[in-house]
Amino acid sequence: MSESKVEATDHGMVAEFTTVDSLLAACRRVRDAGYIKTDAFTPFPVHGIDKALGIKPTILPWICLVAGITGTMTALVMQIWMNSIDYQYIISGKPFLSLPAFIPVAFELTILFAAFGAFFGMWALNGLPKFSNPVFTDPRFDRATDDRFFLYIDSSDERYDEEGVRALLGETGSDYINKVVEDESPKQVPKFIYSVWALSVAASIIPLLCVLTMRVTNSSKPRFHIFPDMDFSPARDAQQTTSLFGDNRAMRPDVPGTVARGQLSGSMEALTGIDFDALTAVDPGAAAQLVAAYQDEAAGTTTPPAEPVDDTPWLDHIPVTVDEALLARGKQQFGIYCSVCHGMSGLGNGLVNQRATEKQFDTWVPPSNLHDTALYSETYPDGKLFSTITNGVRKMAGYASQIEVQDRWAIVAYVRALQLSQNAPLDVVPAEKQAEVKAAVEAAKENLKRQEEAAAKAAAEREKEQN
Numbered sequence: 001m002s003e004s005k006v007e008a009t010d011h012g013m014v015a016e017f018t019t020v021d022s023l024l025a026a027c028r029r030v031r032d033a034g035y036i037k038t039d040a041f042t043p044f045p046v047h048g049i050d051k052a053l054g055i056k057p058t059i060l061p062w063i064c065l066v067a068g069i070t071g072t073m074t075a076l077v078m079q080i081w082m083n084s085i086d087y088q089y090i091i092s093g094k095p096f097l098s099l100p101a102f103i104p105v106a107f108e109l110t111i112l113f114a115a116f117g118a119f120f121g122m123w124a125l126n127g128l129p130k131f132s133n134p135v136f137t138d139p140r141f142d143r144a145t146d147d148r149f150f151l152y153i154d155s156s157d158e159r160y161d162e163e164g165v166r167a168l169l170g171e172t173g174s175d176y177i178n179k180v181v182e183d184e185s186p187k188q189v190p191k192f193i194y195s196v197w198a199l200s201v202a203a204s205i206i207p208l209l210c211v212l213t214m215r216v217t218n219s220s221k222p223r224f225h226i227f228p229d230m231d232f233s234p235a236r237d238a239q240q241t242t243s244l245f246g247d248n249r250a251m252r253p254d255v256p257g258t259v260a261r262g263q264l265s266g267s268m269e270a271l272t273g274i275d276f277d278a279l280t281a282v283d284p285g286a287a288a289q290l291v292a293a294y295q296d297e298a299a300g301t302t303t304p305p306a307e308p309v310d311d312t313p314w315l316d317h318i319p320v321t322v323d324e325a326l327l328a329r330g331k332q333q334f335g336i337y338c339s340v341c342h343g344m345s346g347l348g349n350g351l352v353n354q355r356a357t358e359k360q361f362d363t364w365v366p367p368s369n370l371h372d373t374a375l376y377s378e379t380y381p382d383g384k385l386f387s388t389i390t391n392g393v394r395k396m397a398g399y400a401s402q403i404e405v406q407d408r409w410a411i412v413a414y415v416r417a418l419q420l421s422q423n424a425p426l427d428v429v430p431a432e433k434q435a436e437v438k439a440a441v442e443a444a445k446e447n448l449k450r451q452e453e454a455a456a457k458a459a460a461e462r463e464k465e466q467n
C-alpha cells in the first residue's frame with residue numbers, strides 16, 4: 001500500500017541547465033543511453049532538440065491530410081446524392097451532376113475537416129486537455145520560461161531507476177537534479193471558476209430567450225432589417241408591377257420589329273418562310289387588279305372566290321440543312337408541341353381533341369389532319385407551314401414564343417416526313433425492299449376483303465334469323 005503510494009508520487013527526474021549547448025549535449029547522452037520517455041523545456045524554441053531527444057517527426061500532417069480528403073468526399077457524396085439523385089432540380093440549366101457547381105462546398109468542407117483534424121489531432125497527440133504537469137511542482141521549474149533549460153526523464157520509462165538516472169544526469173554536468181513528485185496542492189476547483197461558469201451559461205441563454213419572446217409576442221412596429229437591400233430587392237419578380245413604365249408591367253414585351261441579340265439565326269427567309277426575291281418581283285399591276293376585283297364584287301358583277309387567295313410568295317423549300325439530326329429534333333419537338341392536338345401520327349386525334357370531343361364542347365374546332373392532301377407541299381409550301389407554326393392559323397395559336405426558329409423548321413421537316421410515311425410512291429422504297437412492301441400491301445388487301453366478306457355473311461345471317 002505504502003509502496004504504491006511512493007510509486008504514484010514519483011513522476012521522474014528533472015535536471016536544470018544554464019546553456020542551450022549543455023542541454024543539447026545532455027539530451028544526446030540521455031537518448032544514447034536508451035531513454036524514450038523524455039522531454040525538454042526551454043524558454044524559446046531550440047533547433048535540433050527533437051533530434052537530440054530522438055523524437056520522431058509528428059504524424060499530424062497525415063491526420064490533417066486524411067481529414068481533408070474525408071471532407072472533400074463528404075461534400076461530393078452529399079451534393080451528388082442531394083442534387084443529382086434524391087432531389088433533382090434544374091438550376092440555371094446546369095446538369096444535375098455538375099462538378100464545377102460542387103467546388104465551393106467541397107472546398108469549404110475540405111478546409112473545415114482538415115482544420116478539425118489538425119486541431120483535435122494535436123490535442124490527442126499531446127494528451128490534452130491536461131490541467132497540470134507534475135514538473136510544475138519543482139521549485140525552480142518556473143525559470144523554464146525565463147533563463148533556464150530543463151531535461152525531464154519520466155519514471156514510466158522502461159530503463160528508469162532512480163539511482164541510475166540521477167548518476168547519468170550528474171555526468172551531464174547539471175548542477176541541479178531533482179525528483180519530480182506529486183502535486184500536493186488541493187484538488188478542488190476554485191470557487192470563482194464555478195461562478196464564472198454559471199455566469200457564462202446564464203449569459204449564453206439570453207439570445208435564445210430573446211428569440212423565444214419574439215416568437216410568442218406581437219409588435220406593431222415593423223421588423224428590424226439589418227440589411228434592408230437584401231430583404232427588399234429592387235429587382236422585380238415575374239408578373240409584378242413597376243412604376244418605371246407607363247403600363248406598369250415589370251415583364252417587358254419584345255419591342256416590335258426588333259430582334260434580340262443572338263436571336264437573328266439565318267436569313268429573313270428562314271425567319272419568315274417568305275421568298276423575298278419573289279416578293280419584290282411581284283407584278284406591280286397586281287394591286288390594281290385586286291382593287292378592281294373587289295369593286296366588281298361590291299357591284300355584284302362577279303361571284304367572290306370561295307377561299308381568300310393566298311398570294312404570298314412562300315418559300316418552297318426548307319432553308320436549313322435537313323439531315324437525320326434535324327428530323328430527330330423535329331420529331332421530338334412535334335411530340336412536345338403539336339401531338340397533343342394533332343396526334344403523334346398527325347391524324348388530328350391528339351389527346352386534347354379526344355377529351356374535347358368526349359366533353360362535346362360546341363365551340364371546339366378539331367385540329368386539322370396533317371395528312372390532308374391540301375397540306376402537302378405542292379399546295380401548302382414549306383414556308384407557309386413554317387408561318388402557320390410561327391403565327392398560328394385561324395383557331396390555332398402561334399408558337400413563335402415557345403419554339404426556336406431552327407426547331408420550327410425541324411418540325412416542318414418532320415411533318416413532311418410524316419406525310420410521306422402515309423403516302424409514298426413505291427419507287428422511293430429501296431429496290432430490294434419493294435417486293436416485301438408489295439407483298440404486305442397484297443396481304444392487307446386480302447385481309448380487308450376477307451373481313452368484308454365475313455361482315456356481309458354475318459349481316460345476311462342476321463337478316464335470315466329476323467325473317
Ligand code: HEC
Pocket residue numbers: 334337338339340341342352365366367368370375385388389393394395396397399411415
Ligand atoms: C392546341 C391544339 C393545337 C396544337 C398544339 C397545334 N395545333 Fe395545329 N391546328 C389546331 C387546330 C384547331 C387547327 C385548325 C384551325 C382551324 O381550322 O381554325 C390546326 C391547324 C393546323 C394546320 C393546318 C393549317 C391550315 O392552314 O389549314 C397545320 C399545318 C397545323 N395545325 C400544324 C401544327 C403544328 C406543326 C403544330 C405544332 C407546332 C400544331 N399545329 C400545334 C390545333 C393545334
